[in-house]
Amino acid sequence: MENKVLTVCPYCGSGCQLYLLVENGQVVGAEPADGRTNEGNLCLKGHYGWDFLNDPQLLTSRLRKPMIRKEGVLQEVSWEEAIGFTAEKLNAIKEKYGPDAIMGTGSARGPGNEANYVMQKFMRAVIGTNNIDHCARVCHGPSVAGLTYSLGDGAMSNSIPEIENTDLLLIFGYNAAVTHPIVARRIVKAKQKGAVLIVADPRKTESARIADTWLPLKGGTNMALVNAFGHVLIEEELYDKDYVSNFVQGFDEYKANVEKYTPEYAERITGVRAADIRKVMRQYAKSGKAMILYGMGVCQFAQAVDVVKGLASLALLTGHFGRESVGIGPVRGQNNVQGSCDMGALPNVYPGYQSVEDAKIRKKFEKAWGTSLPDKTGYRLTEVPHLILKENKIKAYYIFGEDPVQSDPNAAELREALDQLELVIVQDIFMNKTALHADVILPATSWGEHDGVYSSADRGFQRIRKAIDPPGEVKPDWQIISEVSTAMGYPMAYKNSEEIWDEMRKLCPSFAGASYSKMEALGGVQWPCPSEDHPGTPYLYQGNRFTTPSGKGQLFACEWRAPLEQPDDEYPLTLSTVREVGHYSVRTMTGNCRALSQLSDEPGNIQISLEDAAEHGIADGQLVQVYSRRGHIMARAQVSGRIKKGATYMTYHFWIGACNELTVDYLDPVSKTPEFKYCAVRIEAISDQAQAEALVRKQYAELRKQMLVGAVPE
Amino acid sequence: MNHAASNSLVIAEAAKCIGCKACELACFAVHNRDNGVGTAVGTVTMPVLPRLYVIRTDSFTMPVQCRQCENAPCAGACPVQAIRQQDGVIAIDAEACIGCKACALACPFGAISLYKAYSGGAELPQPLLQERRDSRLQRKTRITAYKCDLCRNTELPGGSAAGEGAGGRGSSAAAAQDRNPFPACVAVCPEKALRLVEAGTGRSRSLNREGGTF
Ligand code: SF4
Ligand code: SF4
Ligand code: SF4
Numbered sequence: 011m012e013n014k015v016l017t018v019c020p021y022c023g024s025g026c027q028l029y030l031l032v033e034n035g036q037v038v039g040a041e042p043a044d045g046r047t048n049e050g051n052l053c054l055k056g057h058y059g060w061d062f063l064n065d066p067q068l069l070t071s072r073l074r075k076p077m078i079r080k081e082g083v084l085q086e087v088s089w090e091e092a093i094g095f096t097a098e099k100l101n102a103i104k105e106k107y108g109p110d111a112i113m114g115t116g117s118a119r120g121p122g123n124e125a126n127y128v129m130q131k132f133m134r135a136v137i138g139t140n141n142i143d144h145c146a147r148v149c150h151g152p153s154v155a156g157l158t159y160s161l162g163d164g165a166m167s168n169s170i171p172e173i174e175n176t177d178l179l180l181i182f183g184y185n186a187a188v189t190h191p192i193v194a195r196r197i198v199k200a201k202q203k204g205a206v207l208i209v210a211d212p213r214k215t216e217s218a219r220i221a222d223t224w225l226p227l228k229g230g231t232n233m234a235l236v237n238a239f240g241h242v243l244i245e246e247e248l249y250d251k252d253y254v255s256n257f258v259q260g261f262d263e264y265k266a267n268v269e270k271y272t273p274e275y276a277e278r279i280t281g282v283r284a285a286d287i288r289k290v291m292r293q294y295a296k297s298g299k300a301m302i303l304y305g306m307g308v309c310q311f312a313q314a315v316d317v318v319k320g321l322a323s324l325a326l327l328t329g330h331f332g333r334e335s336v337g338i339g340p341v342r343g344q345n346n347v348q349g350s351c352d353m354g355a356l357p358n359v360y361p362g363y364q365s366v367e368d369a370k371i372r373k374k375f376e377k378a379w380g381t382s383l384p385d386k387t388g389y390r391l392t393e394v395p396h397l398i399l400k401e402n403k404i405k406a407y408y409i410f411g412e413d414p415v416q417s418d419p420n421a422a423e424l425r426e427a428l429d430q431l432e433l434v435i436v437q438d439i440f441m442n443k444t445a446l447h448a449d450v451i452l453p454a455t456s457w458g459e460h461d462g463v464y465s466s467a468d469r470g471f472q473r474i475r476k477a478i479d480p481p482g483e484v485k486p487d488w489q490i491i492s493e494v495s496t497a498m499g500y501p502m503a504y505k506n507s508e509e510i511w512d513e514m515r516k517l518c519p520s521f522a523g524a525s526y527s528k529m530e531a532l533g534g535v536q537w538p539c540p541s542e543d544h545p546g547t548p549y550l551y552q553g554n555r556f557t558t559p560s561g562k563g564q565l566f567a568c569e570w571r572a573p574l575e576q577p578d579d580e581y582p583l584t585l586s587t588v589r590e591v592g593h594y595s596v597r598t599m600t601g602n603c604r605a606l607s608q609l610s611d612e613p614g615n616i617q618i619s620l621e622d623a624a625e626h627g628i629a630d631g632q633l634v635q636v637y638s639r640r641g642h643i644m645a646r647a648q649v650s651g652r653i654k655k656g657a658t659y660m661t662y663h664f665w666i667g668a669c670n671e672l673t674v675d676y677l678d679p680v681s682k683t684p685e686f687k688y689c690a691v692r693i694e695a696i697s698d699q700a701q702a703e704a705l706v707r708k709q710y711a712e713l714r715k716q717m718l719v720g721a722v723p724e
Numbered sequence: 725m726n727h728a729a730s731n732s733l734v735i736a737e738a739a740k741c742i743g744c745k746a747c748e749l750a751c752f753a754v755h756n757r758d759n760g761v762g763t764a765v766g767t768v769t770m771p772v773l774p775r776l777y778v779i780r781t782d783s784f785t786m787p788v789q790c791r792q793c794e795n796a797p798c799a800g801a802c803p804v805q806a807i808r809q810q811d812g813v814i815a816i817d818a819e820a821c822i823g824c825k826a827c828a829l830a831c832p833f834g835a836i837s838l839y840k841a842y843s844g845g846a847e848l849p850q851p852l853l854q855e856r857r858d859s860r861l862q863r864k865t866r867i868t869a870y871k872c873d874l875c876r877n878t879e880l881p882g883g884s885a886a887g888e889g890a891g892g893r894g895s896s897a898a899a900a901q902d903r904n905p906f907p908a909c910v911a912v913c914p915e916k917a918l919r920l921v922e923a924g925t926g927r928s929r930s931l932n933r934e935g936g937t938f
Contacts, residue, residue: 051914054746187742194742216742591744608772651782
């Protein structure tokens with residue numbers, strides 16, 4: 011009997027709806043559904059990315075039973091023992107060092123919003139700390155911080171379908187073709203409908219290829235370019251004076267700050283022609299509807315928050331807000347990174363972006379949760395290694411649905427930090443690099459095996475549904491956390507995910523009306539949705555009322571700072587981390603999909619320019635060694651005419667070619683997001699390719715063994 | 725009729741293609757439904773071998789595939805007549821193919837590749853040839869030419885059938901039984917960058933009127 015289950019794709023933030031085809035309790039296919047954002051389309055991950063549910067053990071194996079490290083070795087134990095051990099250890103550490111010695115993460119991936127709600131509640135109400143954060147810190151943290159400052163909400167101001175009806179798209183540091191193929195579809199359609207396409211990116215991405223104007227700026231010079239944009243708007247009086255005087259604050263200061271960024275001055279820094287800077291700003295200011303889309307090329311720099319505010323300022327100066335098909339879109343990378351932010355898996359806000367420092371709000375949550383709550387902002391994820399190694403402040407780390415050893419910068423330092431902790435709890439679906447350092451492993455259900463809600467990149471709540479029964483003895487994430495909580499003396503007894511969702515809605519005014527039944531009826535609901543009879547909000551700031559404390563948009567500009575680690579004689583090239591279309595994040599899911607893993611497999615690629623390849627005697631497809639001040643790895647050279655001399659790019663999906671062995675842990679001072687997009691490296695050709703290939707195969711085999719591949723499932 | 729009916733073909737629009745390779749996977753999946761690949765690509769035990777290739781140069785990205793040439797040079801080059809015109813498609817008989825590479829060399833578009841042949845998800849052995857592998861003499865795997873065969877009227881993996889404006893098709897329970905009017909690559913492309921140019925319709929008909937020979 012074939013059965014179809016409507017759900018949402020677990021990969022990028024496009025939020026595509028699809029049907030899982032189920033036969034005899036096994037997923038056997040996927041089929042596009044007519045979702046709001048995807049309209050019957052899927053990218054290759056949506057079509058072929060469900061295979062990991064069958065646990066083919068290509069890269070790593072499914073976690074099926076709880077495990078505890080005994081005498082240095084992870085051993086399978088009963089749930090009772092695992093929960094008891096975890097609760098006891100956490101209580102002891104809390105007792106001895108205080109609640110702030112414990113750190114927890116949310117999960118921006120498969121678990122969904124309800125599990126994130128329960129996790130942040132657990133950290134706040136049970137542990138008694140605001141030390142909860144998640145991987146948004148290493149991606150769109152600057153968007154949350156920057157846009158909250160400028161506009162009030164740290165999310166896309168418009169919705170994905172609106173992209174195709176705009177008159178002009180300014181795409182900044184965002185490679186939609188690879189990160190969000192279904193958003194790329196809207197960009198292609200906008201272009202076909204006559205929109206002007208402007209792309210600022212050091213690489214000739216697919217959008218740059220079809221753009222009207224491509225601004226190939228030098229890596230790490232974003233702020234200079236954005237300031238020059240602002241300069242042109244003011245100098246040529248292209249900005250909307252009425253709009254600025256009515257709805258915007260901080261004009262004089264802004265003007266003074268961008269004064270010196272003439273296009274000619276910016277050209278010297280960025281390499282973008284002054285004439286192009288003027289041309290695109292004239293087009294941007296004059297177009298009836300213009301939208302800015304940006305991504306990691308903006309956020310993963312140590313000056314990211316400033317640039318986010320700078321981009322928002324361009325839209326504020328020209329009045330591109332409060333209507334359809336205008337605004338600014340930080341397009342979220344992982345399927346539920348918007349959702350984990352929505353659910354308060356952040357150190358400074360409760361669910362619904364309500365400040366932990368606001369006494370009235372805190373009182374509301376204290377009353378609802380029947381406990382007293384901490385009032386100061388917790389630690390950020392990226393500060394954790396430092397807090398452990400240098401300040402000796404964190405003793406236990408509850409890592410939920412994340413693999414920081416693979417996804418965070420400077421992997422060697424992170425491993426050292428994990429090994430110094432008294433307790434590392436890993437809750438996940440697959441064995442991964444972080445789990446190798448765990449004291450206890452709690453195996454959870456996967457996408458496809460549980461119910462819940464995801465938030466798409468454009469604030470759309472959508473239901474995910476259980477299609478098959480999980481393997482082994484795994485449990486839903488919210489249930490595991492509830493059991494630990496109960497064992498620690500704070501009973502949690504949710505019956506299902508809807509009950510959790512309803513508790514959350516009562517506490518969050520902007521989500522209050524988004525009930526399961528409304529999502530069922532409408533296919534999804536975009537927040538804010540304050541009441542049951544409210545249909546949801548496709549675009550924000552209607553009537554040009556911003557959600558900042560003053561109700562006005564805030565302009566912002568500041569001096570450009572060069573990235574920290576500059577190339578030198580020893581490390582003459584720059585490295586930027588990127589993604590590739592067939593894989594996702596730390597690859598435990600797509601790497602276990604046969605078709606996707608065959609399309610591209612270990613050790614992963616390093617993209618280099620024709621010039622640098624020739625200089626080092628490297629041919630396309632050869633294995634090379636890559637060195638930075640923090641480590642070295644092997645990768646396969648991908649020689650490309652689209653890469654500028656001096657720059658290299660690596661995807662962070664691969665385990666042998668793990669670029670985070672190389673990256674620098676230098677952080678944006680506000681959002682604490684690392685400078686993944688810029689560090690110095692050196693490439694060396696390998697003369698004996700046959701031996702290198704053999705070494706990669708050997709390393710891969712060893713790694714898979716560590717990941718319990720081949721261990722017989724029950 | 726003063727002109728011959730021309731073969732259909734799939735063409736790509738570089739201005740829409742984003743290089744995502746969904747078409748490559750769909751092509752592979754549709755050709756291997758009965759080859760140990762199950763209902764979808766998910767259970768595959770062999771390499772992914774598509775019949776179209778996404779190429780990416782400095783200035784463009786798009787898949788290249790067989791044009792179903794009227795006077796197919798590949799057929800002319802084939803010493804064993806394994807390439808025939810069949811129902812408006814230039815088709816390769818994989819069993820007759822001797823893997824001599826003449827067709828691949830003759831193709832002006834690079835649309836033909838030679839790969840190992842598979843049956844039931846496993847490599848198909850060459851009956852007589854042996855080769856030294858892992859320091860042992862073993863049967864060599866058969867090699868055969870692969871190219872686009874327009875794969876129409878097949879059932880798509882997962883039973884989905886697509887086309888412009890076919891939103892909501894997933895909800896129809898009958899879809900799985902439907903024969904798909906589009907080749908797999910056309911159906912799956914999220915950017916609608918691929919188009920089936922039908923024999924004697926649309927653009928090719930206007931070409932027929934103007935040129936008379938196409
Ligand atoms: S990965 Fe993203 S674009 Fe592709 S199907 Fe899933 S949600 Fe859609
Ligand atoms: S599926 Fe479409 S967009 Fe993707 S590579 Fe193929 S032709 Fe291009
Ligand atoms: S028409 Fe069919 S065989 Fe030809 S490239 Fe497309 S999917 Fe492959």
